[in-house]
Amino acid sequence: MKYIARSTRKSLIIAIIIGTIGGLTAIGMFSLSGLMLSKSAFKVPLYTLMTLVATIKLFGVIRAICKYYERLISHEATFEMLKDVRIVTMSRLFDNFLAIQSTYQLSTLLNRTVNDIEKMQNLLLRVIYPPIIAMVTTMIVAFVYAQFSLYAIIVFVCAIVLLTLVLPMIVSRYMKRIVNNKQAAVQQFEAQLMDYQLSYEAIKVFDTKQNYYKQLLKRQSAMERMIDKEHHIIIFYDFMLNTIAMVAIFLVICVMMVDPTLNTMMYLSMVMVAITLFEMSVPMIHYPYHKNETDASIQHIDALNKTIHYDAINQAPQSITLNDVSVDHRLNNINMTIQQGQIIGITGQSGAGKTTLIRTILGLEKISGTYQLNGALVETPAHLLEMFNVMSQENHFINGTVADNMMTEVDDATLNQWLKHFNLPFNSNSEIQSFGENLSGGEKQRLHFIRMILRDKPIWILDEPFNGVDRENATVMLNYLKELQHHTIIIVSHDLSVFEICDTLYLIEKGQIIEQGNATLLRSPDAQLYHLLQKQLLSI
Template identity: 30%
Template sequence: MRDLTLVVKLMMIEKKDILYSIIFGFVAGIAAVGLFAASGYLISKAALAPPLYALIILTSTVKLLGFTKAISRYAERYFSHRATFTILSNLRVSFFEKLEPLAPGIFQKYRSGDLLSRIVGDVESLQNFFLRVFYPPIVLVIVFLCTILFTSFVSIYIAIVLLIGLLLTAFVVPALFAVRQAKIDSHVREGRGNLTTEVTEFLHGFRDLKIYQKLHEKEENLLQSSDAYIKEQERENINTLYSQSMNTFVALFISWLVLALGAYLVVDGQLDGIFLAMLIMISLTVFEDASPMAVFPIHIQDSKQAATRLFSVVDWESKNKVKQDYKEQLQQSNPHSIEMTNVSFSFPEETRPTLEEIYLKLPACSKTAIVGPSGSGKSTLLQLLLKISPANQGDIYLDDVAINQINQEEIWKNAKVVLQENHFFFGTIRSNLRLAKDGLTDTEMEATLATVMLDHFSLEDKVNEKGENLSGGEKQRLAIARAMLKEGHLWLLDEPTSSVDAITEQSIYENLFEQAKNDTLVLISHRLTNLENMDQIIVMEHGAIIESGTFNELMQQKGYLYKMKQIEKELL
């Protein structure tokens, strides 16, 4: 319920439209009741051959009420839908605002299909909260109470029957179905989430599934998720239909009761016969608005589930997130120094430490290589520097400022990052390079493509989703080009040329080091080439720094790097 309160708070920003929806909903409802009441009265009156002016007044009233009903119903729909779309948009924006600072850490917790289903599906479901749960009951109760008040002037008994009808259709029947709904405990939302997750996995892994002949197995899983989803939908639809039928049955029963009681009262002389048709028409009309109440519990349950699923994504992180007032800014025009003191880190739900008691000092403008066996924690070190994950222990400084005083955006803005996996968007080489900086010219982009030996590409060349039509090495070179075009004086490169041939790599590095000569550069590399030119080499193993120094110092020490170099020589 706490999550729905958050939705209500967001909804209340649109107070004006909500008020208009209620006002026009009420006018439309009461005009409909008035229209049918006047029609009933007109039919009875006409039978008694009244004077012409009386008929003219009655028919004009009927026409006017019909007109009012149509206009106000339109206005109600207009304002309620406008409110719904604005509420949905506010909800999306506020959700993204909360979600954005949590990325990319959030991807460790949620699978992409599940996130997609929550962001799109669950937000969408909440449109029912306003349209079906929030304001219609308010309109219904006001229209009903006014109708009952009017009826009580004609017959207090009929008014009581209508009141009983209101209690049954608006409260008792929905309450009974709420109990039933709770028992059924619909899992449509989870079903949809599972199906989206399976479909995303299937599409992402299609090629590997085909290679390993496991396509059929995955297809089975997908069909199972689809069947489960359809079953849940069926259960929900049956329950909806059942409760709607029950409410319509009660409403019609009440109308029959009004007819029977009215007839009795006429015969008994307690009611003027001219009002009988009017009362029946009132009863038939006023219950029209009550039938949607039958699905009220389903919608409220559905909205509750959607809100909980949605907010659990951001709640989960806010518990782990230290709220900070980021006061410090990085000097944009200068290279940055980096320092780590006693830094340790473990991934959530991992018992073993990924990084242990790391001390390092990289002066501004220095060039540092980080080497070490696979899994030794090199990339994790960069993650901590980029504030993708917070260190569990110790301090990290950029320009002598602790990074927990600096906004993550500020660090990313000043860093030229090439990760092991880089994303490319569907579009062209130009659109992918333009991500680097606003206002880039074609000449600048073409020159950079030449620097990374991609001058055989034109800026118009198409790039498929995730860069599927580029080779591994081309993707890496395009990522380097993007980093080169970006602003900043801190290069963080995680094996940027692991798929590039040695000759091309050499040429790219020459250009890259020329560009970065006045910047701070950290390069993670498996290959032990070019280390001679580095100011410092850090060797990592099992999450700890085991050696550090210049190339010559480490060669003299005859430790890990020396051994690796010897093995490399033997292999060549």
């Protein structure tokens, strides 16, 4: 109930009251129908029958009005609740980004969150107020009709308790496991399907035996089996609800037949009440499946909404020290000190842990070991990004002008001067398409390099900055880096020739630093970096 605001709760209570009135009106309408038939058999005056008919018609109008406003108010309350949940969750996603990105796979988190919020609409519409209306209506009917046949009312109450509480609790426990298994199977299939769609061209060329496609079909079959199992449970639950209701109606009839206190005139009326009550209640208590879904959704959203506050650390970084730092299975016992003004080079094979090391330096990873900034301990994840300029392997561009894509205030003359300096064939007003689709790889790298110049942060981290950049323009970029004063530069690259400008080099393999030293390692026959450089030179 914590995601239901006070105004929404008021609307929910009003919907329950209106829904209960509508239910009682329906029961009263059919009860009067039964009474009218009984009186017809006893040849009562015509005006009595006409009064009953008019009352039944009036009840029908009241029932229709109640149904309209109950739906209107309950759906309005549901949409208001979903709006509040969306706002809170999205604000928490931004506020808790540091913790969330270190815990979840961001590519699937947003899709899961959207689905979870949509499923929460069932919290009001199917889980909370329909069973309450069924129980409240039954209690009122029991109170009113107990004077006619107490035994029949006992059957009513026992059947409704069995339908709304006992059976749903039993089914919910079993359904919870089924729903969790189904959701896991769906997520696995969707993740593999997305990979298949994104990598379709490569799979088509290299996976000649269609192994990946066969794995995808297995995931699909597993998902379909779990969905079928879930449907079978839902069908069985529906069968049990209708069976209990049918048995209860027959028991009511049997009890009334042997009840000596029952007025004969009320016999048919009570039968109609029993039929109407159970016919109305059964569709309102299909909530075990939706309860499990909404419980899982609330659990997911709760995990995102746990506020973890990180103070922004924005100070002049004189040194960053990693002592015995490990990040799960990706980094092991990393020891590294980065001093202000140094140029650091990091290299290693794909999957060696370079990107994880960069994320660790940025303060984005939860680590074991110690992270020190200017000699003071920092607990990561931490809000350190204000100290860094970062160039990733994929830098984002929006649909707009070159000036728009700088993401900062800059006059056209200054920007055009930088564009000319880095040999870019356009000016500040040139149009860039979404994702930089009209730019070459080298143009994207140089444009982002200008972004970093304009942002002017004390630590630069460049991940493969010269991918797609020709040798001449790479030299221009390197010369600029060498001329930076009091800036710390960290370059991650497979191209070892760019490391001649570096003060310290690190070679990473399987999450560990296996070699470190200055640029002389590139010229020492005893160093692994030297042999790697020679292989690269021979392959040119």
